[in-house]
Amino acid sequence: MSRAPSGRNRPAPSLLVTTRNARFQQWQSYLTNRAKRTKAGRFLIQGVRPLNLALEHDWPIESLLHRIDGPPLSDWARELLETRSVEQIGVSAELMAELGEKTTTTAPELIAIAKTRAPRLKDLRLQSVPLIVVFDRPASPGNLGTLVRSANAFGADAVVVVGHGADPFDPRSVRASTGSLFAMPVVTVSSVDEILAFRDARRASGTDLHIVGTDETGSVTIDAHDFGGGTVLVIGNETRGMSAAWRDACDTVVNIPIGGAASSLGAPSAGAVALYEIARQRK
Numbered sequence: 001m002s003r004a005p006s007g008r009n010r011p012a013p014s015l016l017v018t019t020r021n022a023r024f025q026q027w028q029s030y031l032t033n034r035a036k037r038t039k040a041g042r043f044l045i046q047g048v049r050p051l052n053l054a055l056e057h058d059w060p061i062e063s064l065l066h067r068i069d070g071p072p073l074s075d076w077a078r079e080l081l082e083t084r085s086v087e088q089i090g091v092s093a094e095l096m097a098e099l100g101e102k103t104t105t106t107a108p109e110l111i112a113i114a115k116t117r118a119p120r121l122k123d124l125r126l127q128s129v130p131l132i133v134v135f136d137r138p139a140s141p142g143n144l145g146t147l148v149r150s151a152n153a154f155g156a157d158a159v160v161v162v163g164h165g166a167d168p169f170d171p172r173s174v175r176a177s178t179g180s181l182f183a184m185p186v187v188t189v190s191s192v193d194e195i196l197a198f199r200d201a202r203r204a205s206g207t208d209l210h211i212v213g214t215d216e217t218g219s220v221t222i223d224a225h226d227f228g229g230g231t232v233l234v235i236g237n238e239t240r241g242m243s244a245a246w247r248d249a250c251d252t253v254v255n256i257p258i259g260g261a262a263s264s265l266g267a268p269s270a271g272a273v274a275l276y277e278i279a280r281q282r283k
Contacts, residue, residue, distance in 0.1 A: 018095070027099055031171055042115060044111055045111065045114050046099075046111055047179075050178060050182070051179075054182040059115075061115075062087065063089055063113040065090075065091045065096065066096075067090075067108065068093070069092060099111050124187070127155075127157055130157050132158050132159075133151045137164065142172045143166070144161065144173045145168075145172065150268065150271055152184050153275075154278065159186045161186065162189055163190065192243070202230075211250050212233055212254060214236065215236060215242055217253070227277065227282065
């Protein structure tokens with residue numbers, strides 16, 4: 001890494017990375033190594049919309065990496081570099097393409113190195129009629145990010161990942177959320193018991209929460225259930241559905257009637273349908 005000279009059509013970065021040095025390797029590890037992401041408390045933000053939303057919601061950005069060769073930077077990229085007082089690092093197009101996981105010939109203009117956040121259940125600020133989405137042991141980061149996106153779109157207060165599941169800060173999750181990860185809390189807890197304790201504490205303070213699971217064997221069709229009160233909506237694991245512990249914890253289990261040759265909906269699709277129905281009823 002070295003000090004960089006001023007470049008034409010680009011702000012002058014404070015540092016320059018053109019080889020796979022130790023710092024580049026650290027960034028690269030955030031793409032695929034959950035343990036290193038967690039230990040460092042850092043992850044990558046790729047893409048225009050996710051980066052814009054991260055900045056809009058005051059997410060802690062540590063560094064902005066920008067491409068130093070190839071086509072000139074866009075007005076969007078230049079404006080961010082000129083107006084944001086964070087460390088700026090110039091990176092060669094070849095290395096930016098690797099960090100951006102691009103399959104095209106064009107390397108991304110900007111990538112952010114951001115700090116992770118670990119919100120806690122007890123600190124959640126809820127609406128008067130809360131809606132919390134629980135994803136039970138999600139296996140796919142992409143599915144997790146997609147559910148976060150739907151939860152944000154339909155007005156949920158938070159998404160809670162329960163058990164050993166996908167990492168919200170996996171780049172596949174961040175991309176699939178299209179920036180919604182930065183607009184709402186995503187909480188990780190170890191067990192059903194933590195949600196039940198949270199529910200009991202909220203009830204004691206005057207806010208009721210009804211736990212509603214989704215499963216093809218549910219006893220009530222989703223449109224027949226009244227979602228007018230506070231709700232914890234539980235989406236099961238993609239292949240195994242809800243755990244036995246969650247089935248015991250649910251006050252109600254609803255099903256989504258479907259036809260055709262499909263035996264069931266995928267987890268993020270079921271979540272989106274359920275969230276739409278809740279939003280429809282609450283209007």
